[in-house]
Each structure stands twice: as C-alpha cells, then as structure tokens.
Amino acid sequence: MATTVNPVDIQPRQVANKSDKHALLEAIRMTLNIQSAAIRHNTQTFNRNRYVAVAKLPDYDALKDRARAIKEQAIADSPKLLKQVEESVRRNGGHFYLAPTAADANAYIRDVLVKHEAKLVVKGKSITSEETRLNHVLEVAGIKVAETDLAEFILQVADEQPSHIIAPALHYSRERITALFKRKFETDLPLDTGEELTKFAREKLREQFIAADAGISGANFVAADSGSIMLVESEGNIRMTTTLPPLHIAIAGIEKVIPSREDLGTFLELLPASATGQPITSYVSILHPPLKAPSFAAPGKAEKPREFHLVLIDNGRSKMREDPVLREALYCIRCSACLNSCANFETVGGHAFGGETYSGGIGGSWEAGTGKLMNARFAELCTACSRCVNNCPVRIDIPWLNENLRHRMSQAQPASVVKSAFGTLTGSAPEDRTAPLQKQFFGNYQTFGKWGTSNAGLANSSMDWGFARSAMESMLGVDHRRELPKFPEKSWEDLYREERREATPQNGVRPKLTVLADVFTNFGEPERGMAAIRVLRKCGYDVELTPALSDGRAALSQGMIDTAREQALAMVKMLRPYVENGQKLVVVEPSVLAMFRFDLRHFMQDQAFFEKLRSISFEPLQLVWQASQQFNLDLHQMFPAEHWRHGTRLFYHSHCQQRTCNAASETIDVLRACGFDVVTSSVECCGMAGSFGYKADYYDLSMAVGEDLFAQVRDADAANGPRALVASGVSCHEQIWSGLKRPVHHPVEILDSLAN
Numbered sequence: 001m002a003t004t005v006n007p008v009d010i011q012p013r014q015v016a017n018k019s020d021k022h023a024l025l026e027a028i029r030m031t032l033n034i035q036s037a038a039i040r041h042n043t044q045t046f047n048r049n050r051y052v053a054v055a056k057l058p059d060y061d062a063l064k065d066r067a068r069a070i071k072e073q074a075i076a077d078s079p080k081l082l083k084q085v086e087e088s089v090r091r092n093g094g095h096f097y098l099a100p101t102a103a104d105a106n107a108y109i110r111d112v113l114v115k116h117e118a119k120l121v122v123k124g125k126s127i128t129s130e131e132t133r134l135n136h137v138l139e140v141a142g143i144k145v146a147e148t149d150l151a152e153f154i155l156q157v158a159d160e161q162p163s164h165i166i167a168p169a170l171h172y173s174r175e176r177i178t179a180l181f182k183r184k185f186e187t188d189l190p191l192d193t194g195e196e197l198t199k200f201a202r203e204k205l206r207e208q209f210i211a212a213d214a215g216i217s218g219a220n221f222v223a224a225d226s227g228s229i230m231l232v233e234s235e236g237n238i239r240m241t242t243t244l245p246p247l248h249i250a251i252a253g254i255e256k257v258i259p260s261r262e263d264l265g266t267f268l269e270l271l272p273a274s275a276t277g278q279p280i281t282s283y284v285s286i287l288h289p290p291l292k293a294p295s296f297a298a299p300g301k302a303e304k305p306r307e308f309h310l311v312l313i314d315n316g317r318s319k320m321r322e323d324p325v326l327r328e329a330l331y332c333i334r335c336s337a338c339l340n341s342c343a344n345f346e347t348v349g350g351h352a353f354g355g356e357t358y359s360g361g362i363g364g365s366w367e368a369g370t371g372k373l374m375n376a377r378f379a380e381l382c383t384a385c386s387r388c389v390n391n392c393p394v395r396i397d398i399p400w401l402n403e404n405l406r407h408r409m410s411q412a413q414p415a416s417v418v419k420s421a422f423g424t425l426t427g428s429a430p431e432d433r434t435a436p437l438q439k440q441f442f443g444n445y446q447t448f449g450k451w452g453t454s455n456a457g458l459a460n461s462s463m464d465w466g467f468a469r470s471a472m473e474s475m476l477g478v479d480h481r482r483e484l485p486k487f488p489e490k491s492w493e494d495l496y497r498e499e500r501r502e503a504t505p506q507n508g509v510r511p512k513l514t515v516l517a518d519v520f521t522n523f524g525e526p527e528r529g530m531a532a533i534r535v536l537r538k539c540g541y542d543v544e545l546t547p548a549l550s551d552g553r554a555a556l557s558q559g560m561i562d563t564a565r566e567q568a569l570a571m572v573k574m575l576r577p578y579v580e581n582g583q584k585l586v587v588v589e590p591s592v593l594a595m596f597r598f599d600l601r602h603f604m605q606d607q608a609f610f611e612k613l614r615s616i617s618f619e620p621l622q623l624v625w626q627a628s629q630q631f632n633l634d635l636h637q638m639f640p641a642e643h644w645r646h647g648t649r650l651f652y653h654s655h656c657q658q659r660t661c662n663a664a665s666e667t668i669d670v671l672r673a674c675g676f677d678v679v680t681s682s683v684e685c686c687g688m689a690g691s692f693g694y695k696a697d698y699y700d701l702s703m704a705v706g707e708d709l710f711a712q713v714r715d716a717d718a719a720n721g722p723r724a725l726v727a728s729g730v731s732c733h734e735q736i737w738s739g740l741k742r743p744v745h746h747p748v749e750i751l752d753s754l755a756n
C-alpha cells in the first residue's frame with residue numbers, strides 16, 4: 001500500500017472524499033492504526049446484541065417482509081405521499097418545504113433562522129444535515145450550531161465527519177475522548193471515566209439548551225396521513241431539541257415519508273432491535289408539531305409562540321427512485337445492522353469504509369445517489385461476503401448494489417487497447433473490457449484456472465520466477481506477501497473421467513444427484529471434489545458430475561456484471577436438463593452455492609426456474625445429514641472420528657456465504673454425529689473473501705480482519721489444547737493458512753479419509 005503520511009497525522013476529513021483512490025488507502029492505514037480497536041469493540045457489541053434481540057422478535061421474518069412492503073409502496077407512491085404530507089403539516093399549523101437540492105434546503109433553513117433573529121441553534125443528530133453541510137452554511141451566516149447528541153458533540157469538537165450511522169463517534173475510545181476534551185477545552189477537570197466525560201459534556205450542553213433560539217432535528221420516519229414525525233434516540237437530547245425552543249425545524253430526506261402513522265409500529269419494533277439490539281430505545285417521540293404546550297423561555301427571555309418547519313430534501317433521491325439498482329437504497333431505514341455485521345466495517349469503520357456522509361455497505365449507494373458516482377469508491381471494501389443481507393430489516397441486497405457501483409465505476413473509466421485486448425483474451429464480456437486489468441484478471445478465474453491446470457508444471461514454476469511474480473504485483477496488484485495456490489495437474493473433471501474409465505461406480509440406492517464441477521474446486525481443489533463424490537456415494541447417492549463451467553461469481557465480485565450474466569446464463573442452460581430430470585444439485589464451494597440461492601435471480605428472466613434451482617441446491621454435508629436423518633444412517637459407524645489421524649478435536653470455521661445460505665449447521669451436526677468434538681468460530685468473515693485478500697491495496701485490511709478468527713483459534717487451543725482446523729471455503733483455507741501456518745482440512749476430506 002502506498003504510504004505518504006504517518007497515519008497519526010491524517011485527519012479524517014482529509015480522507016473523507018474517496019473519489020481519489022489514494023484517500024481510500026490512506027484512510028485504511030489511519031483507521032487500522034488508530035481507530036480499529038474501538039470500532040471493533042463497539043460494532044461487535046452492537047452486532048452481538050442485535051442477534052439476541054432479533055431472536056426474541058416474534059415473526060422476525062414476517063416483520064421484515066412487512067417493513068419491506070411498506071417501504072416499497074412508499075417509494076412507489078412518493079409523489080402522492082409528498083403532497084399528502086404537505087397537506088398534513090399545513091393542517092397541523094406547520095410549514096412545509098420540499099427542497100430540490102442540498103443548497104436549497106440550507107438556504108431555506110438559514111432564511112427562517114435569520115427571520116427569527118436566531119443566534120444559537122441546538123441540533124439533534126441528523127445525518128441528512130451532514131449530507132447538506134448545514135452547519136457550515138449556518139455558521140457562515142453567524143448562527144452558532146450546538147450539536148447536542150454526545151457523539152455529534154465529540155465530532156464537532158474534533159471537527160470530524162461521522163464514522164457510523166447511529167453511533168457517529170464509535171471510533172473514539174474513552175481515552176481518546178478524554179485527551180480530546182482536555183486539549184480542546186484546556187481543562188484540568190478529572191475526565192477519566194465515562195460518567196465524568198458525560199457530566200462534562202452535559203453541563204456544556206445544558207447552557208446551550210437554555211439559551212437556544214431554535215432546535216433542528218432529523219426524523220426517522222414521517223407519516224404522510226398525520227404529519228407525525230418519529231424520533232428514536234437514547235439520550236433525550238432530541239426530545240429537548242424539539243420541545244424546548246419555540247422554533248423547531250425538522251430536516252429529512254423524502255424517502256423517510258411512509259403512508260401512515262399506523263406503519264410506525266412496524267419500524268419501531270425493527271429499528272432499535274436492528275440498530276443497538278435493544279427491544280426499544282430509551283426515548284421514542286412521535287410528534288405532530290407544532291406542539292400545543294408552551295415552549296421554554298429562559299429567564300429574561302420573552303415567551304414566543306411555537307413554529308414548526310418540515311424540510312424534506314430530494315438532492316438526488318428522485319433520480320435514485322428512477323434507477324433500477326439504486327432505488328433499493330431508498331428503502332434503507334438507517335439502522336446500521338449492515339455496518340455492524342460487516343467484518344470489514346468492524347475493522348476500519350466509516351472513516352475508511354465510508355464517504356463524506358454515509359458509511360458502510362449501504363453508504364456507497366447513498367454517496368453516489370446524493371453526490372457523485374466516484375464518491376462511492378469505498379464500496380470496493382464490500383467483498384460481497386453477504387453477511388449483511390439477512391440482517392437488513394428491509395432485505396436490501398447490499399452486495400448487489402456495490403457490485404453495480406463497481407460496474408459503473410469501471411465503465412466510467414477510459415478504454416485502452418491493453419485492457420480491451422486483455423479482456424478479449426481472458427473472456428470478459430465486451431461491456432466489461434474497460435475494467436482495470438486487476439478486475440479482469442480475478443474476474444476471469446476460469447480462464448487462468450484452465451490454463452494453469454493444463455500447464456501445471458510451467459504455471460507453478462513460473463510463480464517462483466522473480467520477474468513473473470513482479471509482473472503480477474505491478475500489473476495486477478497482487479500482494480507480494482500472499483502465497484499463490486499451486487495448480488493441480490489434473491482437474492476435477494479429469495479425475496472424474498479417469499475414475500469412470502477405470503471402474504464402473506456402483507449405482508446408489510438413493511436418488512441421483514448432480515454435482516456441479518464449480519471452477520474453484522475444478523481447477524483449485526480437484527481432490528476435494530472427488531472426496532465429496534465418494535462421501536455422497538458412501539451415503540448411498542448415485543452421483544453425476546457436470547461439465548465445469550463458471551457460474552459468474554468471480555466476475556460478479558469484481559463488478560463485471562455483463563461477464564457474470566453471460567457465464568451464469570450459460571451455466572443455467574447447461575444445468576436445465578439435470579434439473580428437469582428432478583435431480584438435486586450439490587455445490588462444494590459455498591460462494592457458488594450463494595449464486596444459486598441468491599444472486600442468479602438478478603440474471604434470470606425465468607424466476608420460476610430460479611426458485612426451482614434455489615430449492616434444489618445444497619452443500620454436500622447438508623445431503624449427508626439429510627440422508628442420515630431420512631434413512632437412519634449411523635454416521636459414527638460410517639465415519640468414525642476416533643480413526644482420524646489428527647484427533648477428534650476440531651475448530652470449524654464455516655464460510656460467510658455458507659452461513660447466509662443457512663447451509664452450515666448440518667456440517668457441524670455431521671461432524672458431531674461422527675464423534676468429533678467441534679468448536680466453531682463466531683466471526684462474520686475470515687477476511688480473505690475470494691480475491692480481496694490477494695490485492696496489495698487491501699492485504700493489510702484482510703489480515704486485520706482475519707486476526708479475529710486467528711485469535712479465536714488461539715483461544716480455543718489455550719482452553720483445552722490444540723484443535724485441528726477445518727473450514728469449508730477455498731478462500732477460508734488460504735486465509736487461515738496465511739495467518740496461522742497450520743494445515744486446514746475440509747469436512748468432506750475428513751469424512752472421505754474415514755470412510756471404510
């Protein structure tokens with residue numbers, strides 16, 4: 001990674017705009033060096049609490065479906081709802097302004113405040129006002145803005161942008177806040193505990209509340225039928241902001257408008273649980289201002305009548321609504337579950353995995369939608385691991401959004417003869433040949449896998465040639481510290497063909513299975529593929545291996561959407577006869593299984609066939625477990641753990657996409673039924689994420705993410721002695737090997753070695 005400045009000298013605002021890639025790389029260095037420990041602690045705490053909280057929600061899935069349906073309908077009906085909310089607000093006695101741009105919103109708010117001769121404004125947390133840079137405009141007009149949310153107060157003192165949607169200062173440790181306050185306020189007061197810091201901030205803020213001329217808040221939701229705004233918070237400052245001063249201005253994006261007050265209940269159940277893991281937050285205010293109660297008049301100040309303005313801003317949202325991909329981002333309810341369940345975000349936070357306002361996996365779409373496409377460059381940090389997908393309360397397909405952003409950014413790059421020729425040779429679709437060489441290299445894995453396996457001797461020895469390795473590093477951005485896997489001399493297809501020539505396999509007693517020769521196993525781990533076939537046969541299945549075709553996963557993860565579509569559709573065509581024959585489909589590599597379960601739907605017209613494919617696709621040990629349950633197989637007798645040469649104690653790490661597919665628990669069940677003592681990892685992702693960990697730009701981040709997993713292995717070893725390491729994904733094997741330099745086994749290989 002390029003280095004220019006010492007990470008401690010980099011200020012977050014300097015690297016907030018990442019349209020220049022250099023800023024992204026500097027931001028990663030800064031956050032890894034300074035912020036990572038606090039971010040990890042805070043996001044992982046939110047994430048753990050969220051899992052507990054949503055597990056307690058009755059009908060979590062139904063609730064998510066309802067929330068999604070409300071948001072879909074609200075965005076579809078947006079023009080109608082905006083008219084309705086305007087009428088409701090005016091009927092309540094408030095003022096309404098629909099701002100086409102951020103500048104319009106700022107000008108309107110400034111003019112209202114100037115008219116009221118406001119000198120001091122208290123403000124509750126509002127990310128929309130961050131988007132418009134409202135504070136700056138007001139300060140230029142001579143109006144002081146006091147941020148009243150503790151985290152926003154810290155950021156205002158530090159002059160930093162938020163690093164998280166709901167906890168904007170979660171990158172600050174207590175010690176760093178103490179140092180900041182002591183420096184900025186030049187105080188000798190003891191500020192060594194959370195309580196002392198909070199008391200200090202509260203006293204400062206109380207003075208502001210008493211003296212404030214106006215309050216500015218955001219709005220979590222706005223109900224069109226009543227003009228009600230819902231505000232969810234944990235500190236009570238927003239309630240004071242909206243009720244103490246006589247003038248209240250609420251600013252929100254137009255996507256916050258939902259049809260009715262009744263709909264608020266659905267979000268009230270989902271939002272706190274998804275955000276902080278609380279059943280409900282400490283303060284929930286549902287107001288339809290202007291309030292009837294008198295406002296607070298400080299001693300010596302005259303009481304004034306209440307006035308309310310709702311400012312809804314468009315600022316690119318209508319265009320997002322017309323955009324078939326970015327429209328989905330408008331459903332976001334800003335809960336941050338996708339940030340907290342993202343291993344990359346947990347490691348660097350929003351000052352690296354974020355832009356000037358919005359952060360995390362969903363942030364790229366918002367930066368692109370409300371600003372410029374290239375502002376979404378940090379979306380490169382989305383590895384498409386998919387861990388956020390099931391955790392999003394409105395079911396947004398965040399990796400798909402980011403893959404499309406990558407696609408658009410590649411298409412915006414100038415064409416070149418070299419890129420075009422490279423793409424033609426390696427198999428990129430014509431539309432993807434403007435993508436950088438690195439993306440086309442990793443996106444066309446099947447081409448290199450095929451060549452490497454056909455010329456294994458040459459390919460493997462060339463990896464040790466200094467100039468070949470240097471070329472990979474300089475032209476393709478492969479990190480010099482990452483070991484490259486060796487190519488096998490025979491592909492999975494070759495081994496399968498040979499086996500069929502040498503012996504006629506026994507017909508199984510159970511239905512025939514189709515085993516997909518996915519390209520990662522075919523060219524990377526062919527013996528593993530054969531092991532899967534033998535284990536399935538041992539369970540009585542009759543199996544048949546398909547030809548090896550790319551499913552499009554490698555291209556998709558690079559944002560080469562057209563290449564991915566071409567490959568995926570060719571694979572679907574190849575599979576159709578097997579599926580129509582009623583055969584279940586076995587997929588060894590979990591990232592490919594995720595294509596069948598999720599991603600193919602974006603490419604297929606025939607959604608009924610997609611649903612069929614999705615329902616018949618399984619990870620091999622899912623079928624082993626199914627067979628054992630249906631046919632009373634004694635797995636311990638078939639695969640006795642005590643005969644395994646590495647012992648019976650295992651540490652198992654399941655692949656991120658395997659867990660998103662709900663296809664991991666059976667592996668643990670099978671291993672335990674065989675007699676193994678299994679401890680499992682609890683990290684969201686190992687950090688390798690396919691090609692991500694190979695890239696020099698992201699190697700340090702990849703290994704930093706991996707450190708959580710390595711630490712769990714070390715802890716498990718320390719508890720009761722060493723355990724053999726087991727993982728299900730090709731990438732996970734590479735990452736664990738890189739971090740611990742210990743052999744990693746695949747579950748099917750273990751079973752195969754035990755089959756007698």
Ligand code: SF4
Pocket residue numbers: 338341342343344345360361362381382383384385386387388389398399
């Ligand atoms: S897909 Fe994975 S890397 Fe991307 S935002 Fe979601 S959790 Fe993060």
Ligand code: SF4
Pocket residue numbers: 165274331332333334335336337338339362391392393394395396398
């Ligand atoms: S994308 Fe989903 S999970 Fe992420 S903040 Fe928005 S609603 Fe929450």
